[in-house]
Amino acid sequence: MRRKITLKDIARELEVSISTVSKALKNSAEIGRDTKEKVQAFAKLYNYKPNNIAVSLKNKHTKNIGVIIPDIVHYFFTTVFRGIEKYANSHGYNVIICVSDESFDKEVINMEMLANGSIDGFIMALSGETQLKNDFSHLREVTDQGIPLVLFDRVTDEIQCDKVILNDTEITHQAITKMIKSGKRRIGLLTTENFFNVSTDREAGYRKALTDNGISVDENLILTLPFNEEIDAIGPFIDNNDIDAIFAVNEIFAIHAMGIAQGKGIKVPEEISFIGFTDGWLSRYASPGLTSIAQHGDQMGEIAAKMLIDRVEEELKSEIEIPFRTEIVKASIVERESTIN
Amino acid sequence: MRRKITLKDIARELEVSISTVSKALKNSAEIGRDTKEKVQAFAKLYNYKPNNIAVSLKNKHTKNIGVIIPDIVHYFFTTVFRGIEKYANSHGYNVIICVSDESFDKEVINMEMLANGSIDGFIMALSGETQLKNDFSHLREVTDQGIPLVLFDRVTDEIQCDKVILNDTEITHQAITKMIKSGKRRIGLLTTENFFNVSTDREAGYRKALTDNGISVDENLILTLPFNEEIDAIGPFIDNNDIDAIFAVNEIFAIHAMGIAQGKGIKVPEEISFIGFTDGWLSRYASPGLTSIAQHGDQMGEIAAKMLIDRVEEELKSEIEIPFRTEIVKASIVERESTIN
DNA sequence: TTGTAGGCGTTATCAG
DNA sequence: CTGATAACGCCTACAA
Numbered sequence: 170m171r172r173k174i175t176l177k178d179i180a181r182e183l184e185v186s187i188s189t190v191s192k193a194l195k196n197s198a199e200i201g202r203d204t205k206e207k208v209q210a211f212a213k214l215y216n217y218k219p220n221n222i223a224v225s226l227k228n229k230h231t232k233n234i235g236v237i238i239p240d241i242v243h244y245f246f247t248t249v250f251r252g253i254e255k256y257a258n259s260h261g262y263n264v265i266i267c268v269s270d271e272s273f274d275k276e277v278i279n280m281e282m283l284a285n286g287s288i289d290g291f292i293m294a295l296s297g298e299t300q301l302k303n304d305f306s307h308l309r310e311v312t313d314q315g316i317p318l319v320l321f322d323r324v325t326d327e328i329q330c331d332k333v334i335l336n337d338t339e340i341t342h343q344a345i346t347k348m349i350k351s352g353k354r355r356i357g358l359l360t361t362e363n364f365f366n367v368s369t370d371r372e373a374g375y376r377k378a379l380t381d382n383g384i385s386v387d388e389n390l391i392l393t394l395p396f397n398e399e400i401d402a403i404g405p406f407i408d409n410n411d412i413d414a415i416f417a418v419n420e421i422f423a424i425h426a427m428g429i430a431q432g433k434g435i436k437v438p439e440e441i442s443f444i445g446f447t448d449g450w451l452s453r454y455a456s457p458g459l460t461s462i463a464q465h466g467d468q469m470g471e472i473a474a475k476m477l478i479d480r481v482e483e484e485l486k487s488e489i490e491i492p493f494r495t496e497i498v499k500a501s502i503v504e505r506e507s508t509i510n
Numbered sequence: 511m512r513r514k515i516t517l518k519d520i521a522r523e524l525e526v527s528i529s530t531v532s533k534a535l536k537n538s539a540e541i542g543r544d545t546k547e548k549v550q551a552f553a554k555l556y557n558y559k560p561n562n563i564a565v566s567l568k569n570k571h572t573k574n575i576g577v578i579i580p581d582i583v584h585y586f587f588t589t590v591f592r593g594i595e596k597y598a599n600s601h602g603y604n605v606i607i608c609v610s611d612e613s614f615d616k617e618v619i620n621m622e623m624l625a626n627g628s629i630d631g632f633i634m635a636l637s638g639e640t641q642l643k644n645d646f647s648h649l650r651e652v653t654d655q656g657i658p659l660v661l662f663d664r665v666t667d668e669i670q671c672d673k674v675i676l677n678d679t680e681i682t683h684q685a686i687t688k689m690i691k692s693g694k695r696r697i698g699l700l701t702t703e704n705f706f707n708v709s710t711d712r713e714a715g716y717r718k719a720l721t722d723n724g725i726s727v728d729e730n731l732i733l734t735l736p737f738n739e740e741i742d743a744i745g746p747f748i749d750n751n752d753i754d755a756i757f758a759v760n761e762i763f764a765i766h767a768m769g770i771a772q773g774k775g776i777k778v779p780e781e782i783s784f785i786g787f788t789d790g791w792l793s794r795y796a797s798p799g800l801t802s803i804a805q806h807g808d809q810m811g812e813i814a815a816k817m818l819i820d821r822v823e824e825e826l827k828s829e830i831e832i833p834f835r836t837e838i839v840k841a842s843i844v845e846r847e848s849t850i851n
Numbered sequence: 852t853t854g855t856a857g858g859c860g861t862t863a864t865c866a867g
Numbered sequence: 868c869t870g871a872t873a874a875c876g877c878c879t880a881c882a883a
Contacts, residue, residue, distance in 0.1 A: 222861095
């Protein structure tokens with residue numbers, strides 16, 4: 170078990186000084202040709218690689234990005250993460266990922282763990298509890314220390330930082346309008362507790378689309394479902410409201426609702442059509458295929474990573490402050506068989 | 511923008527030495543009560559936290575675990591990751607995750623990035639290309655340096671290290687036997703290229719179950735599908751082989767096949783029954799619900815993390831060598847409506 | 852009870 | 868062209 174070799178080891182073996190070795194390996198012009206060659210050959214032979222930790226300590230940046238998301242077994246977050254990882258890796262950064270599990274406390278603990286030098290910046294989506302409590306002191310803590318932060322999807326106006334969001338309101342407006350155009354009038358909305366900014370935005374799009382098309386909003390057609398998968402309310406909701414279309418703020422709700430409708434012998438999409446947010450595996454493989462809103466998580470992730478890394482690297486070079494930006498990713502509607510074209 | 515405070519800062523402010531501060535914060539008996547109180551109060555006030563990087567450099571371990579998996583948008587890997595993250599976090603470790611994307615080169619690059627001091631050990635599942643090439647020099651490189659490694663699911667006998675695997679052969683045997691017991695005789699197997707150890711193991715279970723039950727293996731009933739989702743072959747496969755059951759080595763193949771069968775008007779499970787590996791969202795929400803093999807990814811992840819952390823921490827304390835272990839997680843069959851009970 | 856010094860591995864500045 | 872020295876932030880054996 171050959172231990173990792175250090176500059177010091179090379180210096181000792183070659184009977185030169187540590188700094189000579191360091192410079193030789195960087196091909197510094199200060200070092201003589203033969204010394205350089207000797208050192209480089211030796212280093213290659215013993216597979217020398219600088220110790221990341223020591224470099225980090227010296228340079229005061231780690232080339233690590235911290236990502237904190239509410240859940241990993243979740244198509245959308247997974248794709249965002251993939252985008253982050255892809256961009257980060259191709260730019261020499263590693264990704265440390267923590268899962269808040271929708272818990273405020275875990276989010277705080279994770280941030281503290283990482284904020285003590287382990288990472289150069291954060292990319293995160295707020296946990297449900299954090300949005301509920303509306304307490305962002307841990308984020309402020311971090312930004313006050315000058316650690317760059319990029320929020321995506323689940324964001325808040327309370328914190329000044331870079332953000333990447335979806336055009337939730339607009340795309341929902343489009344989707345609802347599409348349903349109306351296809352002749353639907355009694356369109357149900359399946360949503361989550363409204364402390365989620367995304368649910369609020371989607372509901373706004375829903376309401377506006379209806380009124381823009383001369384349909385008044387019937388509050389009975391809006392069903393708020395709890396966090397966990399308690400879906401018993403969907404059956405009666407369909408039965409009692411003369412519904413002819415359902416828009417759901419996530420894939421699971423949509424698939425559930427469609428299954429329940431099919432179980433009642435209701436024809437999809439003729440009698441009830443369905444659209445769900447998140448164009449994941451479920452939407453693709455449902456039968457009939459579920460028309461859905463593609464959130465382009467990969468793209469959001471790449472943008473978030475780019476914003477963060479750009480900021481990190483700018484701050485290294487210059488002292489000029491970059492203003493915070495909010496990038497909006499445009500969702501798209503993926504048409505399948507659960508809606509009338 | 512208040513920068514992070516260091517021991518040196520505290521020492522300067524309080525006009526004591528750095529080591530006094532260091533000891534005081536650790537409640538060392540060497541330090542006088544009032545000095546300790548003064549230092550601790552000051553540290554709390556300014557929210558002092560030791561710099562992880564400096565501690566890592568000093569202690570020569572980072573409290574980071576490197577995880578390398580082939581894919582993240584994949585139910586099974588996601589659950590394993592969740593298990594790893596959960597165990598690691600509760601033991602003060604962070605998780606750095608890299609995605610090999612089934613590519614040998616990416617796997618190598620990622621390992622090299624992390625092996626230079628960033629992590630205390632690796633947990634990984636081999637990429638498809640790595641299993642195909644059968645080249646594990648990058649793993650050996652790492653283990654030779656004394657970096658602990660735990661392989662899970664996609665493993666190899668070529669490398670001596672801790673491993674966590676599923677009882678693939680056995681559970682497949684059980685599942686096939688179950689199908690036979692329910693009256694099925696022409697049982698098809700949908701599998702992937704056999705360089706994956708898991709596919710090989712599952713096929714072995716399939717073959718053994720048939721012969722154990724007096725059914726000879728018909729090679730026409732084994733369909734090998736490529737990596738990507740090329741599924742055109744499934745239709746003819748069903749048509750031409752008088753098939754009455756299908757076992758698939760993953761969820762997607764199973765769902766695809768079931769959809770194709772349903773499209774042909776074939777009754778599930780009476781005419782053809784289905785079982786798929788991976789008890790993910792798709793299996794749960796398919797209609798009919800897909801009977802599937804739960805791989806208990808969370809559990810595999812926790813075990814892998816425990817094995818790794820135990821080894822890392824043992825090596826710090828003592829010099830005794832812990833022998834390598836292979837833990838076997840027992841899968842279970844989740845019965846749904848795609849099979850006859 | 853407190854402080855000094857050396858070191859973890861690297862880099863950068865400055866002197867020779 | 869090469870080397871000594873200091874520094875990044877922390878820890879600890881040893882000295883005072």
